[in-house]
Amino acid sequence: MSIDIDTARKVAHLARIAVPETELPKLAEQLSGILTFMEQLNEVDVEGIEPMTSVTPMRLKRRADVVTDGGYQDKILKNAPDAREGFFAVPKVVE
Amino acid sequence: MSLNELTIAAARDALTKGEVTSVEITEACLTAIEGAGALNAFCAKTPEIALAQAGAADARIKAGDAPAMCGIPLGIKDLFCTKGVASQAASRILEGFKPEYESTVTQNLWDAGAVMLGKLSMDEFAMGSSNETACYGPVVNPWRRGNDETPLTPGGSSGGSASAVAADLCLGATGTDTGGSIRQPAAFTGIVGIKPTYGRVSRWGVIAFASSLDQAGPMTKTVRDAAIMLGAMASVDAKDSTSADIPVPDFEAALTGDIRGKKIGIPREYRMDGMPAEIEKLWAEGTAMLKDAGAEIVDISLPHTKYALPAYYVIAPAEASSNLARYDGVRYGHRAKLGAGDGIVEMYEKTRAEGFGAEVQRRIMVGTYVLSAGFYDAYYNRARRVRALIKRDFDLAFEAGIDAILTPATPSSAFGLGEMQDADPVEMYLNDVFTVTVNLAGLPGISVPVGLDAKGLPMGLQLIGRPWAEGDLLNHAYVLEKAAGFAAKPGRWW
Numbered sequence: 001m002s003i004d005i006d007t008a009r010k011v012a013h014l015a016r017i018a019v020p021e022t023e024l025p026k027l028a029e030q031l032s033g034i035l036t037f038m039e040q041l042n043e044v045d046v047e048g049i050e051p052m053t054s055v056t057p058m059r060l061k062r063r064a065d066v067v068t069d070g071g072y073q074d075k076i077l078k079n080a081p082d083a084r085e086g087f088f089a090v091p092k093v094v095e
Numbered sequence: 096m097s098l099n100e101l102t103i104a105a106a107r108d109a110l111t112k113g114e115v116t117s118v119e120i121t122e123a124c125l126t127a128i129e130g131a132g133a134l135n136a137f138c139a140k141t142p143e144i145a146l147a148q149a150g151a152a153d154a155r156i157k158a159g160d161a162p163a164m165c166g167i168p169l170g171i172k173d174l175f176c177t178k179g180v181a182s183q184a185a186s187r188i189l190e191g192f193k194p195e196y197e198s199t200v201t202q203n204l205w206d207a208g209a210v211m212l213g214k215l216s217m218d219e220f221a222m223g224s225s226n227e228t229a230c231y232g233p234v235v236n237p238w239r240r241g242n243d244e245t246p247l248t249p250g251g252s253s254g255g256s257a258s259a260v261a262a263d264l265c266l267g268a269t270g271t272d273t274g275g276s277i278r279q280p281a282a283f284t285g286i287v288g289i290k291p292t293y294g295r296v297s298r299w300g301v302i303a304f305a306s307s308l309d310q311a312g313p314m315t316k317t318v319r320d321a322a323i324m325l326g327a328m329a330s331v332d333a334k335d336s337t338s339a340d341i342p343v344p345d346f347e348a349a350l351t352g353d354i355r356g357k358k359i360g361i362p363r364e365y366r367m368d369g370m371p372a373e374i375e376k377l378w379a380e381g382t383a384m385l386k387d388a389g390a391e392i393v394d395i396s397l398p399h400t401k402y403a404l405p406a407y408y409v410i411a412p413a414e415a416s417s418n419l420a421r422y423d424g425v426r427y428g429h430r431a432k433l434g435a436g437d438g439i440v441e442m443y444e445k446t447r448a449e450g451f452g453a454e455v456q457r458r459i460m461v462g463t464y465v466l467s468a469g470f471y472d473a474y475y476n477r478a479r480r481v482r483a484l485i486k487r488d489f490d491l492a493f494e495a496g497i498d499a500i501l502t503p504a505t506p507s508s509a510f511g512l513g514e515m516q517d518a519d520p521v522e523m524y525l526n527d528v529f530t531v532t533v534n535l536a537g538l539p540g541i542s543v544p545v546g547l548d549a550k551g552l553p554m555g556l557q558l559i560g561r562p563w564a565e566g567d568l569l570n571h572a573y574v575l576e577k578a579a580g581f582a583a584k585p586g587r588w589w
């Protein structure tokens with residue numbers, strides 16, 4: 001599978017990573033190389049094999065649906081690049 | 096012998112007998128760290144925390160309340176969140192991040208009385224095999240090719256941990272292993288590293304790369320030390336839903352040195368084309384050592400081995416693209432300076448472009464692609480089905496009575512920093528060829544130093560064990576370690 005420049009641009013945007021136009025050809029080439037490597041998987045007969053969801057056969061643990069933690073807003077906000085009045089602050093989202 | 100050169104077991108015994116104090120050992124390590132700037136292993140030093148913890152450990156030892164790790168100075172991989180101490184996964188995107196909480200593994204270690212010397216560099220977000228993707232610049236291997244001064248990689252991603260342990264800057268270090276990140280650097284630096292069974296060690300507070308593959312483990316000077324330290328790191332943890340409800344046994348007690356009658360599998364698919372003759376010879380020698388110790392050697396087949404790397408390089412980036420979505424410049428770490436009129440999407444895109452290095456960006460984008468509409472089945476679901484087949488290969492071998500599997504740990508010894516610079520990303524991925532199957536199958540695997548190559552560099556072998564049988568696996572490794580008698584140390588140049 002070969003990735004063209006338009007696909008590379010689209011993937012970069014989906015991943016929310018700004019990639020300059022001048023670097024898209026190299027990115028497309030590298031992604032194509034990696035995908036070609038993955039294509040070996042097409043040789044494997046996977047008929048009747050379920051995709052693995054958990055490497056150890058175990059049921060995920062459950063617990064009562066109650067509040068067990070919390071109440072430290074200051075700690076949550078402490079590492080934020082921009083926090084105001086008890087909230088995370090970001091550029092305007094809605095016009 | 097300087098105190099920083101002690102093994103964990105020797106330090107424990109000397110501490111218990113009162114022959115030495117934790118403060119003395121800790122000071123020796125801090126001095127060694129100060130003198131080892133050229134290795135670039137530590138990215139944050141915490142001497143004040145270390146001395147306070149060492150003092151407290153000495154009081155505990157005096158009071159007769161001393162677990163095995165009490166007073167032992169350690170280095171902690173930068174991937175572990177440590178309260179109030181920079182924890183940034185060697186990435187610019189977590190610049191300035193100081194967690195308000197402690198990872199379960201490090202909390203377990205501090206509860207056992209261990210001492211934190213500082214944080215150890217690594218490949219950014221644990222993505223890499225050479226430590227060259229760290230935002231702090233590459234870590235240097237204390238080993239050199241004889242008198243050749245070319246700086247060598249300590250391997251990756253736990254390269255800082257490997258370099259620090261090999262250079263005696265600490266008695267042991269934590270590592271994490273998603274595709275070989277404990278075992279490959281351990282092999283490159285002549286130390287021991289074990290990746291436990293998936294679910295043995297809590298992942299809570301360990302910055303996530305690929306959640307279905309990530310597992311933390313110890314990196315130490317000896318197998319016995321690995322057994323002691325793993326026992327302190329492991330726990331059943333309600334905060335990690337994949338932490339298994341299986342009690343942690345006494346791993347050290349499993350080191351009997353007796354493997355008579357055990358069946359060791361030698362998988363024929365691990366004999367790769369173009370494998371250096373020295374690695375092949377080492378593997379044969381290791382096989383002979385286990386045979387001499389009374390084990391039965393059995394040729395086995397793990398037919399899907401060749402598909403492990405391509406499956407891994409679908410699954411790991413897919414999980415990484417989801418896990419790393421949280422680095423968006425909102426809650427922690429770096430946020431890009433915005434231009435007039437920039438909105439939230441520009442904030443995300445610029446922040447992530449500035450914050451993530453090239454390899455991390457590439458893997459996030461590969462992951463995004465394989466999970467995107469139209470490709471999910473062709474890549475991601477197919478890889479998960481192949482993963483099931485890889486695990487079945489191992490299940491069948493163990494069902495047939497195999498106790499442990501012996502393979503090379505790496506396809507070569509340590510290479511020069513920068514030597515892979517112009518290589519295709521896929522070429523770097525080949526470093527994981529012998530280790531990645533173990534993560535895909537969730538099994539325990541250990542790398543043991545066995546010999547030196549013609550260049551004077553350490554080479555390791557890997558043993559793979561049954562799930563939850565780390566004690567038995569460590570015992571096999573202990574026998575191999577004793578038989579190999581690897582005692583070489585890097586000559587000090589730093």
